[in-house]
Amino acid sequence: MSQNKPQLSCGSCVLTRICLPANLSPEETRILGGAVERGRELRAGARLIRAGARTDALYVVRGGSAKSCGLMSNGEEYVRAFHLPGEVAGLEGFACGRHTCEVVALEPMSYCRIPSGPLERMMATLPGLRRELMRLLGQSLEEAQRMRIESSTIDARGRLARFLVDLSSRLELRHLSPTHIRLSMSRRDIAHHLGLTVETVSRTLAAFRRASWVEVRARYIELLQPAALASLPVR
Amino acid sequence: MSQNKPQLSCGSCVLTRICLPANLSPEETRILGGAVERGRELRAGARLIRAGARTDALYVVRGGSAKSCGLMSNGEEYVRAFHLPGEVAGLEGFACGRHTCEVVALEPMSYCRIPSGPLERMMATLPGLRRELMRLLGQSLEEAQRMRIESSTIDARGRLARFLVDLSSRLELRHLSPTHIRLSMSRRDIAHHLGLTVETVSRTLAAFRRASWVEVRARYIELLQPAALASLPVR
DNA sequence: CGGCGTGTTGATTATGGTCAAGTTCTGTGG
């Protein structure tokens, strides 16, 4: 693997302001970049992280998207999160030194890899990186806890609406259209992410369509009234 | 506040093997202990952390118990977690430098406080502490994500059973009876933690009682058949 | 063209929320 060519350094990456280095000093960014390996292209369905594998690196999506999924006690798959470019996957691996969920590409995907060794060493010397990782973990925790309660308090409409609005804002942050969305994940993935069934996702989308809040054509979704979606009653 | 008397150091605390120092070297434990402040007794209902407050410290429950709770978009309170002795509260504050949830004592409670400043400095020099904090964050994340899905996949019986079994094992870890439990939280707290209503919690407990799985008398609960609770079908 | 995965729609049902009426518990003041 040939990597770390100057022109690929974190500082000159289009994602700099969205990715891990977002809050790092130029110097810290340079050092971080020195430790980053550039992964090869993955095809849709390829596995980035295998559940049970030793936590030997963190991964950042560079292009495309991925899902993190785990297995429930009854064997059903559930989707913990979707990852867009600049988002970090594998953080849960810090829990016990092993990854507890599979990370799978949803479409052709590229990524960066930060091996644990250098990461640990940088954590000792780069306070900014330390803070950033703690921040990311705290934020994910925050998010998961909020969603946990909402999942059992907010109805299907509210959850799906929130999902669309959230996705939209994350796309916008990446200078993609916040209203014309091509979903890289299946209805099944969405359902398993929101704790619903495919049927309910389908029906709820249909309801949004009838209300003229969205335009749906297979995996293309256009948000016609994002405000309506964002302000759905909470039961 | 007079603190850090030798006999109160982390190394000689009864919680050492359960608390933050659990995986630290004696030397690291000593240094950590030097930064820990001993908080005064709180009465039931007193607030340990105020939502919105700057994250200026981490807190560890020493005696008694507490709940972390946030506010949902509709103003309803929800309970993120219950904290037993040796458990850390305030980790979510790492997300943005401010605490996003209230931490409230459920009964007379004592605690330790680790100010952010010393904590940051120790993070730079103590790799064990760094790893431990990352591990804690990862574990909480893990837990929250698992519960998030279960909350919308597992029925009320399963959720309540899981809650009791989990609580039981945490009590056992602290050398308290895993079967004779005095709940420090109200039914309302339990309901708001599991994403249920008080009525459902009450009814479900009654069902467990009829099945002779538990004995319930107000806040005293005896687990008669923990195995039955632990092996509840997942829908 | 057929077959399969993916998605949609309909009918039925079970789970848990809501509303309402008690009951028990706890602390307070006479």
Next chain:
DNA sequence: CCACAGAACTTGACCATAATCAACACGCCG
């Protein structure tokens, strides 16, 4: 010690939501 008030908890009746089961449409690839 008892009376009482208010909170916490329990139980019942009813109903809304989403899961389940089943059939069908659509797109994609061989």
